[in-house]
Amino acid sequence: MTIGGDIYQFGPFRLDPAAGILYRGAEPTMLGQRAVALLRRLLENAGVPVSKDALVEAGWGGLAVADNNLTVQIAALRRVLAEAADAESWIETLPRRGYRYVGPAVVTNVPDASAAARAASAPTLPDKPSVAVMPFSNLSGDPEQEYFADGMVDDIITGLARINWLFVIARNSTFTYKGRVVDMKQVGRELGVRYVLEGSVRKAGCNVRVTGQMIDASTGAHVWAERYDRSSDDIFALQDEIALSAVGGIAPSVRRAEIDRVKRKRPDSLDAYDLVLRAQLDVDSGMPEQVTRALVLLERAIELDPAYALAHGNAAMCHHCLFLRAGLREANRAASIRHARSAIVHGQDDAAALTLAGFSIGMDGHDRGAAFTALEAALAISPSSALTYILGSVILGWGGDAERAIEWSERGMRLSPFDPWAFAAFDAQAMSHLLRGRYDESCRAxxxxxxxxxxxxxxxVQLAAALAKLGRLEEAKAAAARVLELHPTFRYSRQFAGVNCAPALAAALGDALRTAGLPE
Structure with missing residues (x-):
């Protein structure tokens, strides 16, 4: 006798007695439960006669049954074997004694058959990052709160699905796991996704706590985790707010995880998508040396895929940086606008590409109306796009629309508190508070x-100006020295002209920067 958890492999077949399934390869056969029990007893005693009484005990638990019941089940077993592998003769009849298994050698303690079947039939990972959002656990102790937890998941799935560089598994697939305890790596394999989001909801009265964590199913590593504590009488508004915040935090976290993954790939194996990811950190730095390095990768990506909107959007950002921080050369300004226009043409469904394009058109093309047309299109696609709000706040800030700049920057930071572009949101706040005479707030930002x-x-630059306005001249001069260390050719009048700075802001900032010792 073997242990109940053993799996039996013989020829092309695998028998999983615990699951009650006979597999041929990865495909389950239509063998019934009693026939499975009989087959198990025969395989346990391979090559040895098994009496009719022993088989009746295995199949019927010792109940008194007519001989023809056993005959019918053996016939069903032979029929399935014959249909699958012409193996009817593997079950030998021993007249008046019983039956014997005489087929290929039986191997036990092989890997679980059902797991093998799932692995064999599991979908391959898609080309872009893939996410499955699992049903959230309802920890409220109130079955009526299931609708809140399920609605939260629905909203998160919808929000993630709007991000065109993500592959998101539909709700109908992930909700098959509802109420089950499953391993996230297993879910990743079965659904063919790299990232799995799980979470819980605990609601008591008007107070709600939602927790979520994103796991890299290939490694088990945590990619993102957050907890939201909220109180509201409007449960649906609360649901929308938390879902929007979750999506806003998840997207950049997945992007960072993807960048780390691509860093581990060989350079000669990179496709256009990988090249853009590998360039991303240098693009986000916003400084000439790094973006020059990024442009090499982005140009390779565009050669491979000329209609790759995000590659064009990032290239526009690189040329924007070079324009402002490497000599204000017209060639860089023109290239920024050219790539931005390509990003818009090819990226009508890509919020990130539209955002980067809108920024370049607003900052380098000095067309803020066209810029916000692109940014609003990005938000229509992905309302949780933190980058859209952050870069929009910079355009608003330099345009002198101080209160709206602060509003947009705060919204962006609420969606993505640790965004790589957080510094730009704080810059928008700093210049806007300075314009309004709120120098302490400007300095903090x-x-x-x-x-x-x-x-x-x-x-x-922003720090030097704020410190100068507060009369902290030594600190202002130290900040100004750091500006020239990082950007030796900096001249604030040229900076203002480059970004089409609003006259009132140019006057306020210029006065402060002159006081700090920066050259005009």
């Missing part, structure tokens, strides 16, 4: 900008 990206010259 500028310090946060420096903390978020200490290698970017513009963060120190």
């Amino acid at each position: 500028a310090y946060r900008s420096v903390q978020a990206n200490p290698a970017h010259s513009i963060t120190y």
Whole structure:
């Protein structure tokens, strides 16, 4: 006798007694439960006669049954074997004694058959990052709150599905796991996804706590985790708010995880998508040396796929950086606008591409109306796009629309508190508070900008101005020195002209930067 959990392999067949399934390869056969029990007893005693009484005990638990019941089940077993592999003769009849298995050698303790079947039939990973959002656990102790947990998941799936660089598994597939305890790596294999999001909802009165975590199913590593504590009388508004915040936090976290994954690939194996990911960190730096390096990868990506909108959008950002921080050359400004227009043409469904394009058109093309047409199109596609709000706040800030710039920057940071472009949101706040005469707030925002990206010259420009307005001249001069260290050719009048700075802001900033010792 073998242990109940053993799997039996013989010829092309695998028998999983615990599951009650006989597989031929990865495909389950239509063998019934009693026939499975009989087959197991025969396989346990391969090559040895098994009496009719022993088989009746296995199939019917010792109940008194007529001989023809056993005959019918053996016939069903032989029929399935014959249909699958012409193996009817593997079950030998021993007149008046019983039956004997005489087929190929039986191997036990092989891997679980059902797992093998699922693995064999599991879908392959798609080319782009793939996500499955599992049903959230209802920890409220109130079955009526299931609708809230399920609605939360529906909203998150919908929000993620709007991000065109993500492959998101439909609700109907992930909800088959509802109420089951499953391993996230197993879910990843079965659904063919790299990332799995799980979470829970605990609701008591008007107070709700939602927790979520995103796991890389290939490694088990955590990609993103967050907890939301909210109180609201409007449960549907609350559901929308949390879902929007979750999507806004998940997207950049997945992007970072994808960048880390691509870094581990060989350079000669990179396709257009991988090249854009590998360039992303240098694009996000916003400084000339890094973006020059990124452009090499982006140009290769565009050669491979000339209609790759995100590659064009990132290339536009690189040329924007070179224009402002490497000499204000017209060639870079023109290239920024050219790539931005290509991103819009090819990226009508890509919120990130439209956002980057809108930024370049607003900042380098000085067409803020066209810029916000692109940004609003991006938000229509993906309302949770933190980058759209952040870069939009920069355009608003330089345009002198201070209150709206602060509003957009705060919304972007609420959606993605640790976004790579956080420094830009704080810059928008710093210049906007300064324009309104709120110098303490401007200084706080500028310090946060420096903390978020200490290698970017513009963060120190904002800090130098705010410190000068507060009369802290020694600190202002130190910040100004850091600007020139990072950007030796910086001249604030040229910066203002490059971004089409609003006259009132140019006057306020210019006065402060002159005081800090920066050259005009």
